[in-house]
Structures are given as C-alpha cells and as structure tokens.
Amino acid sequence: MPPSQKRARRYDLVRTRTAVQAQFAHVRAAVGTLTQDQLALPTRLGEWTVRELAAHLTMAVSNVCRNLELPEPPGEKPELTLLEWPFSTAGRAGRIADDAAALATDRPDLDALYAETADRFEAAVPGVAEDRLLPTRVGVMRLGDFLVTRTVELVVHTDDLNAAAGLDIPYDRQALAACTRLLTDALAEKAPGGSVEVRVPPFSVVQCVQGPKHTRGTPPNVVETDPLTWIRLATGRTQWSRALDEAKVSASGERADLSDLLPLLR
Numbered sequence: 393m394p395p396s397q398k399r400a401r402r403y404d405l406v407r408t409r410t411a412v413q414a415q416f417a418h419v420r421a422a423v424g425t426l427t428q429d430q431l432a433l434p435t436r437l438g439e440w441t442v443r444e445l446a447a448h449l450t451m452a453v454s455n456v457c458r459n460l461e462l463p464e465p466p467g468e469k470p471e472l473t474l475l476e477w478p479f480s481t482a483g484r485a486g487r488i489a490d491d492a493a494a495l496a497t498d499r500p501d502l503d504a505l506y507a508e509t510a511d512r513f514e515a516a517v518p519g520v521a522e523d524r525l526l527p528t529r530v531g532v533m534r535l536g537d538f539l540v541t542r543t544v545e546l547v548v549h550t551d552d553l554n555a556a557a558g559l560d561i562p563y564d565r566q567a568l569a570a571c572t573r574l575l576t577d578a579l580a581e582k583a584p585g586g587s588v589e590v591r592v593p594p595f596s597v598v599q600c601v602q603g604p605k606h607t608r609g610t611p612p613n614v615v616e617t618d619p620l621t622w623i624r625l626a627t628g629r630t631q632w633s634r635a636l637d638e639a640k641v642s643a644s645g646e647r648a649d650l651s652d653l654l655p656l657l658r
Contacts, residue, residue: 400475401577403570405522408539411566413513415546416453419553420506422561423449431502435556436629440489442557445549446502448492450509452545456538457516459526472531477541478578478626480530482658543570544657548627551620563620569595572619575626578656587647588613592622603647613645628655 423446431443440448472480499505522536533541547568550561576596587603589611590596601613617625621640624630632651635641643649 400473401573403536403540405536405539407566408536408543408570409517411564411570412453412456412539412542412546413510414564415543415550415567416449416506416510416513418561418564419446419449419546419550420510422553422559423502423506426502426557430557433556435552437552438485438489440492441496442553443502444489444492444496445553445556447496447499447505448488449546449549449553450505451488451491451495452542452549453513454509455528456526456535456542457512459528459538460516460520460524460535462527465525465527465532467525467532470525470532470534470537472528472533474533474537474540474574475577475581477530477533477537478544478575478656479582484529485658540570540574543567544574547571548623548629548657551623551629568619571623572596575623575656579626579650579653582656583653587611588615588645588650590650591616592619595619601647601653611645613647615641615643615648615650617641625650625654626656628658 426442426446431441431446433442435442435445437445520535522534524535525532526535526538528538547563548571550563553559554561572592572595576590576592576598579590580598580600583600583602585602586599588599588601590598590600591614593616604612617635617640621630621635625632625635625641632641632649632654636643
C-alpha cells in the first residue's frame with residue numbers, strides 16, 4: 393500500500409472520549425433489557441451468540457483501561473497510526489472470539505460487567521493526554537487514536553446487536569461520525585487517487601482511486617451512500633452488489649465500482 397501523502401485527520405480528544413462513553417451507555421441500557429432467550433440468539437458473527445457479542449462490547453472499552461494500566465512504552469512515536477489500524481485487524485478474529493466466549497462464561501452478570509466497565513473507564517481515561525502511548529495488541533498507539541478505533545468497535549457491533557436481537561439501539565452522532573470518517577479515510581489510504589469521489593453525508597467526502605482527477609464541477613465518478621450502509625460495506629456486513637440492488641448506494645461513472653476494495657476490515 394503506497395504511503396499516504398495527505399495529512400491525517402485530527403480528532404478532538406474530549407469529543408471522542410465523550411462519544412465512546414455515550415455509545416457504550418446506549419448499548420448498556422439495551423443489554424440490560426435482554427431476556428435469556430434473546431441472549432442465546434445467534435448473530436451474524438460466526439458462532440457468536442448475543443451474550444458473547446454483548447460481552448465483547450465491554451472489551452472494546454475495557455481494553456483502553458487495560459492498556460493505560462500497563463507501563464507506557466518507551467519512545468516518542470507510535471508504531472501504528474490511526475490510518476494503519478483498519479488494516480491491522482485481519483487474523484485476530486479467532487483470538488477475539490475466544491476471549492469473548494471466555495468473558496461471557498466467566499461474567500454471566502452482564503449488568504455488573506457493564507457497570508464495572510463504565511466506572512473503570514470514567515476513573516482511568518479523563519485527564520490523560522491524547523499523546524499518551526498505549527501498548528495495544530496490534531502495536532503501540534496514541535490514546536487519542538486508540539479512542540477513535542473504539543468508536544468503530546462500538547458502532548459496528550451496535551449494528552450487529554441490533555440485527556441479532558431486533559433492537560433499536562441509537563447511535564451517538566459523534567461516534568457515528570468518527571467511525572464513518574475513519575473508514576472513508578481508510579479507503580482513500582488503500583486506494584489513493586482522485587478519480588472517484590466517495591460521499592457519505594453528512595460526515596465525510598474523500599477522493600480515491602488512481603486515474604484522471606477532476607478540478608471543478610461534479611466529478612465523473614461519484615459514489616454516495618449513508619453512514620450505516622458505508623460502515624456495513626467497509627466491514628463486510630453487506631456486499632457491494634446487494635447495496636446497489638437495494639438502492640442503498642448510488643454509483644455513477646466507469647470507475648465508481650468499489651467492490652474490489654471492500655471490505656476494509658476483515
């Protein structure tokens with residue numbers, strides 16, 4: 393993958409931290425209503441049940457605290473940048489599934505687990521500088537960057553939980569925005585160029601794919617979709633052809649076919 397020539401997008405630490413807390417609170421409220429029958433339902437994540445998915449969602453937040461409790465790695469620069477993170481997740485699914493299953497077994501009281509996770513985050517994260525380095529499982533990252541990845545984990549798995557249990561958990565606007573922007577920026581990182589404009593209103597517009605670059609007016613190759621459809625495409629929850637057939641995506645121009653570039657997260 394060619395190195396990006398663009399300046400990475402910056403995210404406000406306080407807004408991102410607040411978004412993580414808000415989205416986790418939405419999930420916590422919904423999980424507290426689930427019956428035992430609902431917790432036993434299958435999900436679209438392989439063999440995961442709703443209970444295991446709910447347990448995994450706490451891990452997305454508690455990993456911030458766990459990493460903060462470890463000694464800060466030496467050096468002044470991260471090993472992994474925010475735009476590199478989406479491409480670092482492949483190959484970890486098996487270990488993550490094992491950890492989620494173990495947590496769901498060890499901590500059957502989800503209400504207590506969610507309360508503990510929320511309290512731990514509130515005690516550990518506020519006041520820590522965004523440049524604090526964390527030893528994450530995929531490499532050393534800045535706290536500010538790692539928190540943005542947590543919006544992806546929470547938003548994507550909120551969608552999974554809604555689909556599996558028939559819920560209508562809301563999406564915090566800032567969490568949805570950060571997730572959408574990171575995944576569109578990751579597309580531009582994977583396929584740098586200026587021949588295709590990808591629009592995900594109201595949160596993001598990026599140009600990508602090598603070829604003729606437009607300079608004014610409407611570009612010849614345009615892709616437009618809504619945030620949740622984009623997130624599902626970027627994470628493999630839906631297929632490009634299906635989104636087109638269902639009119640969830642509009643694509644005009646001979647280069648406006650992103651099927652070979654998706655999904656971004658595996």
